[in-house]
Amino acid sequence: MQEAARRGAQTIVVIRTVPSQMFYTPQWFKRMERWLGESSLQPLVNLVHHHETTYRAIQQFIEKPPGKLRIFEIYPQRPLRSMALGSRLPALLEDYKTGRQCGRYFRQRWVNYWPTSRRCCATRRVLPGPRRWWCRRCRWPMKRPSDHHSCAPCE
Secondary structure, X not given: OHHXXXXXXXXXXXXXXXXXXXXXXXXXXXXXXXXXXXXXXXHHHHHHHHHHXXXXXXXXXXXXXXOOOEEEEEOOOOOOOOOOOOOOHHXXXXXXXXXXXXXXXXXXXHHXXXXXXXXXXXXXXXXXXXXXXXXXXXXXXXXXXXOOOOOHHHO
């Protein structure tokens, strides 16, 4: 995200498993740090420290973006059922469904307000069926994608 902002992005969409307001140091890490303080696994502890520091910096960047940068977060309303390792198929399928619902909600809510530098941009339909193109701005069917076209609503 910081690289995208450095390159001049005006809007960034972040897909997350939890909202950015949720950041904490897990208790298991604090215990592990005490147990492994001077062991040969100290590089692992250092790696987790680096991960935590980087994660906190990104969290703060999301909460207070520089300048006029807008950051949208897509995240589920309830905790996911799956875990990082060892999840069962039903939990994964339910989380996949939840993720698609979150994406659809975001698209329906914000696509009409999306800032574009061009007057009208086209995107190919991803649903199966005949090859058709739709104006991203007005949803008017088009024969071919183009930056500018002469559909009635955009005139």
